[in-house]
Amino acid sequence: MLLPDKYRIAILSAYALALHGFEAILPSPIPWLRLGLANIITLTALLLFGFRVALMITINRIILGSLFIGTFLGPSFILSFGGGVCATCAMGVVLAANKKIFGPVGLSLIGALFHNAAQLFLAYGLFIQRIEAVLFISPIIILLGTLTGLVNGIVAGILIKNLLKKKPESLHNVAQA
Amino acid sequence: MDSRENYHLKTELRNTTIADRMLLLFLIIASIFGMFYTREALSQGSEVIIEVSGKAVFSASLFTDREVLIEGSQGHAVIEISNGRVRMKKAECKNHICMSQGWITRGTILCLPNSVAIIAGNGMKKDLDAITG
The missing domain is CATH 1.20.5 (Single alpha-helices involved in coiled-coils or other helix-helix interfaces)
Structure with missing residues (x-):
């Protein structure tokens, strides 16, 4: 791992953590609905600096975030961790398979889908064990996740384009990534 | 810029x-x-539960057709399950409100004089277990 990558991981983790914390204090009409704003940072990192940086940021964000909120190693931490890592891996795999077919919006949708799928799977395996309850809630969660994923993907796309335009020299290893 | x-x-x-x-x-x-x-x-996967004085005495799928004879607090009650629906077929109570309610697919038929309750289509509980972070 290059030294600039370490700085990037640190600063992008801080951004992700700030969004994660900001999201936690936002009032939400449905308690379990989360916007997944931190995924904007993960997606930006994935597209600009590669899969390893994005995965490190996700892990840092979830561990530190849960330490601050006080859910470390609790059930919601396990769900969050599984969902976050699964989403990042899915986006990484799709991006590695084909760089052209999906833009930021499509990748964000894939991330949201896998995040929710992993959470539902973990929730079923570890906590709920009532398949009808999980099946009942799945389409609703996936629909809401698709909508938040769409918004996050658009924001990440705008962010990436503006970053590339304004500071191309500071992103010099983008071409290698 | x-x-x-x-x-x-x-x-x-x-x-x-x-x-x-x-x-x-x-x-x-x-x-x-x-x-x-x-x-x-x-x-479709819902079932019917029959309670007498608050205690469940019978439960079965709504999709197995059958008639059930239940001993209520005042007398017999015959409950018919057919084609995903359930009704109070006969009841030994005064006013037969329960019988006039007819077929239901979900919800409750109550026969207060006889202390019989028919509960169809188990309602899903959507309690909040945890909020993920």
């Missing part, structure tokens, strides 16, 4: 690939379809 040179929502939406749009459309359609499908499938 002039803000007009920056990328905005419109440009970003225009720059989505065909695969992006297909995926979005597919996810939305699949989840809306899934919502209806699970609702349908769950109501």
Whole structure:
């Protein structure tokens, strides 16, 4: 791992953590609905600096975030961790398979889908064990996740384009990534 | 830098690939379809519970046709389950409100004089277990 990558991981983790914390204090009409704003940072990192940086940021964000909120190693931490890592891996795999077919919006949708799928799977395996309850809630969660994923993907796309335009020299290893 | 040179929502939406749009459309359609499908499938898997004085004495699927004879607090009650519906067929109570309620697929038939309750289509509990962070 290059030294600039370490700085990037640190600063992008801080951004992700700030969004994660900001999201936690936002009032939400449905308690379990989360916007997944931190995924904007993960997606930006994935597209600009590669899969390893994005995965490190996700892990840092979830561990530190849960330490601050006080859910470390609790059930919601396990769900969050599984969902976050699964989403990042899915986006990484799709991006590695084909760089052209999906833009930021499509990748964000894939991330949201896998995040929710992993959470539902973990929730079923570890906590709920009532398949009808999980099946009942799945389409609703996936629909809401698709909508938040769409918004996050658009924001990440705008962010990436503006970053590339304004500071191309500071992103010099983008071409290698 | 002039803000007009920056990328905005419109440009970003225009720059989505065909695969992006297909995926979005597919996810939305699949989840809306899934919502209806699970609702349908769950109501089919529902069952009927018969309680006498608050205690469950009988439970069965709504999709096995049968007649059940229940001993209520005042007398017999005959409950008929047929084709996903349930009704109070005969009841030894005064006013027969329970019988006049007819067939139901979900909900409750109560016969207060006889202390018999027929509860159909087990209601899903959607309690909050945890909020993920």
